[in-house]
Amino acid sequence: xxxxxxxxxxxxxxxxxxxxxxxxxxxxxxxxxxxxxxxxxxxxxxxxxxxxxxxxxxxxxxxxxxxxxxxxxxxxxxxxxxxxxxxxxxxxxxxxxxxxxxxxxxxxxxxxxxxxxxxxxxxxxxxxxxxxxxxxxxxxxxxxxxxxxxxxxxxxxxxxxxxxxxxxxxxxxxxxxxxxxxxxxxxxxxxxxxxxxxxxxxxxxxxxxxxxxxxxxxxxxxxxxxxxxxxxxxxxxxxxxxxxxxxxxxxxxxxxxxxxxxxxxxxxxxxxxxxxxxxxxxxxxxxxxxxxxxxxxxxxxxxxxxxxxxxxxxxxxxxxxxxxxxxxxxxxxxxxxx
Amino acid sequence: xxxxxxxxxxxxxxxxxxxxxxxxxxxxxxxxxxxxxxxxxxxxxxxxxxxxxxxxxxxxxxxxxxxxxxxxxxxxxxxxxxxxxxxxxxxxxxxxxxxxxxxxxxxxxxxxxxxxxxxxxxxxxxxxxxxxxxxxxxxxxxxxxxxxxxxxxxxxxxxxxxxxxxxxxxxxxxxxxxxxxxxxxxxxxxxxxxxxxxxxxxxxxxxxxxxxxxxxxxxxxx
Numbered sequence: 001x002x003x004x005x006x007x008x009x010x011x012x013x014x015x016x017x018x019x020x021x022x023x024x025x026x027x028x029x030x031x032x033x034x035x036x037x038x039x040x041x042x043x044x045x046x047x048x049x050x051x052x053x054x055x056x057x058x059x060x061x062x063x064x065x066x067x068x069x070x071x072x073x074x075x076x077x078x079x080x081x082x083x084x085x086x087x088x089x090x091x092x093x094x095x096x097x098x099x100x101x102x103x104x105x106x107x108x109x110x111x112x113x114x115x116x117x118x119x120x121x122x123x124x125x126x127x128x129x130x131x132x133x134x135x136x137x138x139x140x141x142x143x144x145x146x147x148x149x150x151x152x153x154x155x156x157x158x159x160x161x162x163x164x165x166x167x168x169x170x171x172x173x174x175x176x177x178x179x180x181x182x183x184x185x186x187x188x189x190x191x192x193x194x195x196x197x198x199x200x201x202x203x204x205x206x207x208x209x210x211x212x213x214x215x216x217x218x219x220x221x222x223x224x225x226x227x228x229x230x231x232x233x234x235x236x237x238x239x240x241x242x243x244x245x246x247x248x249x250x251x252x253x254x255x256x257x258x259x260x261x262x263x264x265x266x267x268x269x270x271x272x273x274x275x276x277x278x279x280x281x282x283x284x285x286x287x288x289x290x291x292x293x294x295x296x297x298x299x300x301x302x303x304x305x306x307x308x309x310x311x312x313x314x315x316x317x318x319x320x321x322x323x324x325x326x327x328x329x330x331x332x333x334x335x336x337x338x
Numbered sequence: 339x340x341x342x343x344x345x346x347x348x349x350x351x352x353x354x355x356x357x358x359x360x361x362x363x364x365x366x367x368x369x370x371x372x373x374x375x376x377x378x379x380x381x382x383x384x385x386x387x388x389x390x391x392x393x394x395x396x397x398x399x400x401x402x403x404x405x406x407x408x409x410x411x412x413x414x415x416x417x418x419x420x421x422x423x424x425x426x427x428x429x430x431x432x433x434x435x436x437x438x439x440x441x442x443x444x445x446x447x448x449x450x451x452x453x454x455x456x457x458x459x460x461x462x463x464x465x466x467x468x469x470x471x472x473x474x475x476x477x478x479x480x481x482x483x484x485x486x487x488x489x490x491x492x493x494x495x496x497x498x499x500x501x502x503x504x505x506x507x508x509x510x511x512x513x514x515x516x517x518x519x520x521x522x523x524x525x526x527x528x529x530x531x532x533x534x535x536x537x538x539x540x541x542x543x544x545x546x547x548x549x550x551x552x553x554x555x556x557x558x559x560x
Contacts, residue, residue, distance in 0.1 A: 052468050074472075081470035092465035095559045096483040106469040109479070137559045157469070 001193045002028040007060035009046050020046040022217040033187050033194040035208035037240060043217040044197040048165050052084045065160050085154030089166035091146040093138040099149050100134040106157045124152040144175035164196035180206045201240045205301050213237045226301045230269050254294040263314045269333040270307035279330050287323040289315030344530050358432050359514035362504045366439035367497050374444040378451020379477060406445040411503050414442050415510055435512035439503050447496040454488030455481050487558045494550025498543050515539055
């Protein structure tokens with residue numbers, strides 16, 4: 001659906017030149033929710049703005065739905081842009097227009113007949129749950145409501161792609177969740193491809209199918225969210241995940257706690273339904289070892305349950321090894337930590 | 339210096355002068371907007387262009403606007419007498435002063451328009467671009483509606499400025515209250531006429547400013 005090839009963006013010239021993207025490649029499939037995560041200054045904002053050419057790349061190709069955008073004339077580009085909706089961190093609504101007129105805006109740009117506009121806008125107001133607020137002005141709405149208007153406006157021209165530029169970064173956690181749920185709904189209902197950029201792992205974890213980690217103007221790691229999240233390879237990725245749910249200090253203390261018995265600390269990863277089964281207690285009852293949970297998370301990635309526990313097994317060497325083997329045999333991922 | 343005697347004021351003449359001032363204001367105001375608004379939009383658009391050639395044109399245009407704004411109106415007015423003659427057929431009276439008023443006020447108004455447009459949130463413009471809006475759609479559907487309070491404030495300031503310009507035009511034979519004040523008050527020492535005409539202009543400015551503020555208030559959505 002979206003192919004970015006050799007995307008390079010340099011701001012400024014000569015000695016003041018700053019490279020925001022350096023030969024970045026990315027491929028996004030139709031109908032998926034694709035997240036790009038990175039620290040500020042990593043180039044993620046430039047990246048998403050290159051997809052609809054709000055930012056023109058210095059070099060490289062931008063393919064959206066089979067069309068190479070950088071080669072288009074201004075008029076053709078305007079035509080193609082109607083297929084790409086976008087929502088923004090600061091909503092960017094017309095302050096002088098009502099909610100209704102804001103949502104109707106892209107339709108009026110395209111010269112849609114009035115009756116059709118009305119039907120579409122009312123439908124969208126219902127979709128985002130703002131039926132009561134059509135006559136209000138943006139200044140009369142809360143942040144979450146403004147973003148709902150933004151979403152409705154972006155959907156008005158029936159786009160193939162929705163770009164979300166830090167769409168939840170200005171919202172409180174509860175509102176963030178409600179907007180994310182709305183995005184997930186839309187994705188399922190309309191089979192809409194969604195690309196979002198964020199600096200919050202939580203956003204990726206909640207709704208994305210795949211994720212790319214951007215750093216220094218390039219993608220350092222990408223893949224399915226579960227894979228990247230549970231087995232991060234790159235330092236930057238690890239950093240994001242750590243900041244989400246783990247704290248180094250207490251963990252070290254737990255690992256170094258004095259113990260005289262034979263012991264092994266392992267990281268056990270549960271995925272899917274296994275997360276909620278009593279595999280662990282079942283196995284240790286069989287092998288007779290003791291265990292202490294040093295750290296753990298049980299949560300979901302999108303809708304898939306997962307768990308990751310750091311467990312120290314204590315007992316005879318043989319029993320501990322047997323435990324690890326049995327856990328692996330039960331289909332859990334076991335990684336020896338210390 | 340005797341006391342003031344308001345009984346000898348020719349009220350009919352005062353009324354005519356008042357109407358002449360209003361006519362000058364109306365004509366010059368309309369033409370100032372017709373000329374200044376597009377000029378302001380062009381200044382805004384060209385000033386943001388990345389294109390070298392357009393930037394150069396902008397610099398030239400901007401320079402011309404600054405020159406017109408820095409020439410004192412009284413001098414501009416005199417300098418424009420030939421132009422007024424060739425456009426309006428006369429350089430005196432209500433009609434004769436209009437070219438000078440417009441050329442004096444339009445560059446000023448254009449700058450106010452440019453400033454008002456610059457106040458429009460860049461993000462909103464980008465959002466419209468992202469939705470496939472053309473430049474003219476952005477001007478008509480985004481910039482002008484979003485800048486409306488600022489533009490109305492600019493119109494108010496410009497018309498108030500025009501009131502003082504119309505008064506000055508009395509010096510070169512323009513009509514109106516300013517003309518009256520100068521002819522009677524300055525040349526013939528009839529202070530009463532001067533006081534009344536000045537008072538009327540003060541009232542006019544107050545009314546214009548109030549009306550302008552009301553409009554700005556009405557259209558402000560932030």
